[in-house]
Amino acid sequence: MDLRDSPSEAAFRGEARDFLETHAPKDKMDMFGDPNADEEAGIARARAWQKVLYANGWAAVVWPKEYGGRGLGPIEQIIWNQESAKAGLTDSIYVVGIGMAGPTIIAHGNDAQKTRYLDKLLRGEEIWCQLFSEPGAGSDLAGLATRGVRDGDEWVVTGQKTWCSGAQYGDFGIVLVRTNTQVPKHEGITFFLLDMKSPGIEVRPLRQVTGNAHFNEVFLNEVRIPDENRLGPEGAGWGAAMTTLMNERMAMGGVLVRYSFDELLAHVSEYAANVSAVERDDLAKLYIDMKSLELLNARIITKLGRGVMPDAESSVMKLALARILMRGGDLAVRILGPDAMRGDGPWQSHFLQAPAFRIAGGTDEIQKTQAAERVLGLPREPRADKGIPFEELPRS
Numbered sequence: 001m002d003l004r005d006s007p008s009e010a011a012f013r014g015e016a017r018d019f020l021e022t023h024a025p026k027d028k029m030d031m032f033g034d035p036n037a038d039e040e041a042g043i044a045r046a047r048a049w050q051k052v053l054y055a056n057g058w059a060a061v062v063w064p065k066e067y068g069g070r071g072l073g074p075i076e077q078i079i080w081n082q083e084s085a086k087a088g089l090t091d092s093i094y095v096v097g098i099g100m101a102g103p104t105i106i107a108h109g110n111d112a113q114k115t116r117y118l119d120k121l122l123r124g125e126e127i128w129c130q131l132f133s134e135p136g137a138g139s140d141l142a143g144l145a146t147r148g149v150r151d152g153d154e155w156v157v158t159g160q161k162t163w164c165s166g167a168q169y170g171d172f173g174i175v176l177v178r179t180n181t182q183v184p185k186h187e188g189i190t191f192f193l194l195d196m197k198s199p200g201i202e203v204r205p206l207r208q209v210t211g212n213a214h215f216n217e218v219f220l221n222e223v224r225i226p227d228e229n230r231l232g233p234e235g236a237g238w239g240a241a242m243t244t245l246m247n248e249r250m251a252m253g254g255v256l257v258r259y260s261f262d263e264l265l266a267h268v269s270e271y272a273a274n275v276s277a278v279e280r281d282d283l284a285k286l287y288i289d290m291k292s293l294e295l296l297n298a299r300i301i302t303k304l305g306r307g308v309m310p311d312a313e314s315s316v317m318k319l320a321l322a323r324i325l326m327r328g329g330d331l332a333v334r335i336l337g338p339d340a341m342r343g344d345g346p347w348q349s350h351f352l353q354a355p356a357f358r359i360a361g362g363t364d365e366i367q368k369t370q371a372a373e374r375v376l377g378l379p380r381e382p383r384a385d386k387g388i389p390f391e392e393l394p395r396s
C-alpha cells in the first residue's frame with residue numbers, strides 16, 4: 001500500500017486545489033443539511049457553479065474527452081471528490097446526472113442519445129434523478145415490478161418508485177422497468193431515459209427526520225415513454241443498471257472527509273466544560289477507527305492506481321464509514337449536550353442524517369454479505385429464485 005500520492009496524483013491534487021481555491025463559492029453548498037435552506041436558491045447556486053466547472057473543464061473528471069470530460073481515471077475522481085468536499089462542496093444536485101446517468105449513456109447509449117443528453121447534462125442545464133428502488137425492491141433491486149408494455153413506438157409504464165433523491169426538481173430520470181415477466185428476474189428488465197415532465201408522473205416528497213424532503217415517491221401511471229428513449233436492448237437493462245451502480249460507487253468515493261474529527265475535537269475543546277474519562281476513551285477509539293479507515297481508503301486508491309477495480313474493500317469501507325458517521329454524531333451530542341442540537345451548527349444535521357448512510361447505496365447487511373463471501377470466502381447466500389420466471393416468483 002502506498003500512503004502518498006504519486007507525482008502525477010500530487011500534481012492533479014494541486015491543480016484541483018488551486019482551481020477550487022480561486023473559484024469555489026465561499027458559502028457552503030450543502031443544501032440538504034439545513035432544513036431552513038431555500039431549495040430554489042440552492043438549485044440556482046448549484047447551476048451557477050456547474051457553469052463555472054464546465055467553462056473551466058472540470059465538469060466531469062472521468063468522462064472521455066470526446067464527451068467533454070477530462071478523460072482521467074477513478075483515482076483522480078476520488079482526489080477531486082476529496083478536494084471538493086474539503087472546499088465545502090458536497091451533495092451536488094448533479095451527482096446522479098454526471099456521476100451515474102452520463103456514464104451509463106456513454107457506455108450503453110446510441111449516438112442520438114449521446115448528442116441529445118450529454119452536453120446539456122454537463123452544462124448543468126438538465127438535472128437527472130434515479131428511479132430504481134421500489135417499495136418491494138431495494139436490496140433485491142432485480143425484483144422490481146414497475147411494468148412496461150410496448151404500444152407501437154412507445155412503452156406504457158405503470159408502477160411506483162421510491163426514495164428518489166431530487167425527483168422533485170429532476171428534468172430526466174433513469175428508470176428500470178420490467179418489460180418481460182416470463183423470464184428470470186434479471187433478464188426481463190429494460191432501462192429507459194424518462195422525461196420527468198411526461199403526463200402520468202406524480203412526485204410526492206417524503207419528509208425526513210431532518211425536516212428536509214430530499215427524496216420522493218414517484219408514481220408512474222400509464223406514462224408513455226418513446227422507444228427512442230430505451231437505453232440498450234429490450235431486456236438488457238440489468239447490465240446497464242450495473243454500470244450505473246458501479247459509477248455510483250466511484251462518484252461517492254472519497255467521502256471520508258464528510259465527517260471531520262478535527263471539527264469535533266475543536267468544538268469539544270471550546271465548548272465542553274467537562275469531558276469524562278469514558279468520553280475521552282470514546283474519542284480516542286473514534287480517532288483510531290478514522291485512521292484505520294484512511295488506511296483502507298489508501299489501499300483502495302493504491303489498487304486503483306495499479307489499474308485494479310476494488311471489490312470487497314469498498315463494501316468494508318462503506319460499512320466502517322457508516323458506523324463512524326453514526327458514532328461521531330452520537331458522541332458529539334453526548335459530549336456537547338443540548339447545544340449540539342442547535343439548528344445552526346453542524347451536529348444536528350450530522351446526527352440526524354448519519355443513519356441514512358447505513359441504507360443508501362447498499363445497506364449494512366448487504367455489505368456484510370459481500371465481505372463474508374468475497375473476503376472470508378464463506379458459502380454464497382442461497383438463491384431460491386435462480387432460473388425461475390419472474391411471474392412464478394412468490395411476491396408479497
Ligand SMILES: Cc1cc2nc3c(=O)[nH]c(=O)nc-3n(C[C@H](O)[C@H](O)[C@H](O)COP(=O)(O)OP(=O)(O)OC[C@H]3O[C@@H](n4cnc5c(N)ncnc54)[C@H](O)[C@@H]3O)c2cc1C
Nearest residue numbers: 130131132133137138139163164165356359360361363365
Ligand atoms: C439517503 C438515501 C437516498 C436514496 N436515493 C435513492 C435514489 O435517488 N434512487 C433510488 O432508486 N433509490 C434511492 N435510495 C434507496 C436505496 O437504494 C435503498 O433504500 C436501499 O437499496 C435499501 O433498499 P430498501 O430501502 O428497499 O430496504 P430493503 O431492501 O427492504 O431492506 C430492509 C432491511 O432488510 C435487510 N435485508 C434485505 N435483504 C437482505 C439480505 N439478503 N440479507 C440480509 N439482510 C437483508 C436490509 O439490510 C435492511 O435492513 C436512497 C436511500 C437513501 C437512504
